[in-house]
Amino acid sequence: MNKAERLFNLVTLLRARRTAITAEAIADVMEVSVRTVYRDIQALVLSGIPIDGEPGVGYILRPGSHLPPLMFDREEVLAIMAGIKMVKAFTDPELAQAAVQAEAKIGSVLSESLKAQTEQQPYYIPVLKQDQPIRELHQHIRIACDHQRKIRLRYQDAEQKQTERVLWPLGILGLFGKWLLVAYCELRQDYRAFRLDRIQHCDVLNDHFQTQADINMDHYIALQIGQVKP
Numbered sequence: 001m002n003k004a005e006r007l008f009n010l011v012t013l014l015r016a017r018r019t020a021i022t023a024e025a026i027a028d029v030m031e032v033s034v035r036t037v038y039r040d041i042q043a044l045v046l047s048g049i050p051i052d053g054e055p056g057v058g059y060i061l062r063p064g065s066h067l068p069p070l071m072f073d074r075e076e077v078l079a080i081m082a083g084i085k086m087v088k089a090f091t092d093p094e095l096a097q098a099a100v101q102a103e104a105k106i107g108s109v110l111s112e113s114l115k116a117q118t119e120q121q122p123y124y125i126p127v128l129k130q131d132q133p134i135r136e137l138h139q140h141i142r143i144a145c146d147h148q149r150k151i152r153l154r155y156q157d158a159e160q161k162q163t164e165r166v167l168w169p170l171g172i173l174g175l176f177g178k179w180l181l182v183a184y185c186e187l188r189q190d191y192r193a194f195r196l197d198r199i200q201h202c203d204v205l206n207d208h209f210q211t212q213a214d215i216n217m218d219h220y221i222a223l224q225i226g227q228v229k230p
């Protein structure tokens with residue numbers, strides 16, 4: 001890796017972080033010496049990149065600073081655009097609008113050749129009118145997750161039995177082609193997963209919940225893959 005590539009990767013690493021990162025951690029990620037990191041940081045600062053920090057404390061891009069947009073290669077653009085299409089087709093209307101805006105911003109910095117290549121990508125993910133109700137359900141649940149608000153759910157299981165319960169919505173899990181709401185059930189006092197296409201009705205309540213060490217999405221995933229015991 002030449003110096004130009006190394007400096008580019010260092011800026012990319014700093015841009016991706018909200019907190020300071022030490023020179024030692026940067027050296028581990030980039031597989032260089034700490035001394036090289038110090039030299040590269042100094043080179044970036046001298047070139048006008050707004051980096052705050054010092055040796056032994058850590059480095060971070062100055063809050064509110066603006067850098068020119070990063071450029072993407074063809075596969076990166078295809079991955080981003082395929083993801084945007086999936087957001088528009090499978091998640092909620094608010095995120096779909098954000099995806100449209102993101103698509104326009106990305107398109108504005110692409111070269112003409114990359115724009116042409118993205119228009120020829122093989123992924124076709126139509127936004128179907130009949131999926132609108134479940135997209136609206138996505139939005140209700142996502143907002144409830146974001147604001148840690150309880151929900152009241154009416155649910156019909158595989159045997160057509162309907163139940164109603166109050167849940168702590170923890171996250172939305174995409175698995176085996178289906179969307180699942182992962183939640184803590186107040187009735188069962190345990191985790192439960194609910195297929196979104198089987199939810200009959202959902203009310204977002206004014207009551208809030210607080211995740212705990214043993215009630216959160218990461219803990220649920222760890223249980224499923226056997227990293228922790230029930």
